[in-house]
Amino acid sequence: MTRFLIGLVLGGCGSAITWAASHNTGWTVAIGLVVAVLVWFGEFILDDLI
Template sequence: MARFLIGLLLGAAAAGITWAASHHGSWALIAAIVVAVLVWFGEFILDDLL
């Protein structure tokens, strides 16, 4: 549950930063989704890489 909440918070932060820099909602949405998914599945991705 903690990883889910951290993913949501970091995804929202990434979206906010992206929107502030570019003012494009679609880029902000993509950044939020990418960051959230990487946080949620990062442990599995790192296990496969290492």
């Protein structure tokens, strides 16, 4: 649950920064989702890479 909340917060922060810089909805959604998914599944991805 903690990883989910951290991903949610960091994804929102990434989206806010992207929106402030570009005002492009597509990039905002894409960056927010990518950051959230990388935080949620980062442990599994790193285990496979290492």
